[in-house]
Amino acid sequence: MLPKFRAWDTTLKIMHDVQIIDWISETVGVDAIGGVLETPLKELKLMQSTGLKGQNGIEVFDGDIVRLFNVGFIYKGVVAQNSATYWWIKGVGTSTDFTFEDVADYRNYTCELEVIGNIYENQDLLEVAK
Known part of the structure; x- marks a missing residue:
């Protein structure tokens, strides 16, 4: 690809x-x-695509702010790339980070994440509730 x-x-x-x-x-x-x-x-x-589409059908790029719904909690993070092929999600307001291996279905090019914005146009989404 x-x-x-x-x-x-x-x-x-x-x-x-x-x-x-x-x-x-x-x-x-x-x-x-x-x-x-x-x-x-x-x-x-520049923001590179991960090659995956999120739950809302939007393509996921480096720098996107994403949300993951899991049993009992909602997780928010920023998509990042730390090498040519390794993608991860850095937690916002938490020390928990995770990789795309945890949320991606590479056979269908989809992931369990919902794209809710990006770090340039939606900086307000990076604020942590106090």
Whole structure:
């Protein structure tokens, strides 16, 4: 499977779908009205897809804020990648982290997580209730 990316534009404060990345010229071709806009890589935060879809049918990306419903509790975490292939979920308001091995069905490219936002557009979801 080819890696898929989206990008947070740090200048315009919007999310783009990525069409092409040119690592040599350090530019990224992002979806724009009427075509593809070439944007300097330094103005973007790239977010790679995990290749999985969550419970709500939304594709899960690095930097997404997700929720897991389990017997007796609701867990909230942020999807992160610590190597080219290892995905995990860092707990928000808890020291508990877990890997995608705990929640993913790789045969169907799905997982038990619900995508509720991302770290750039929904920072309020990272706040811990006091």
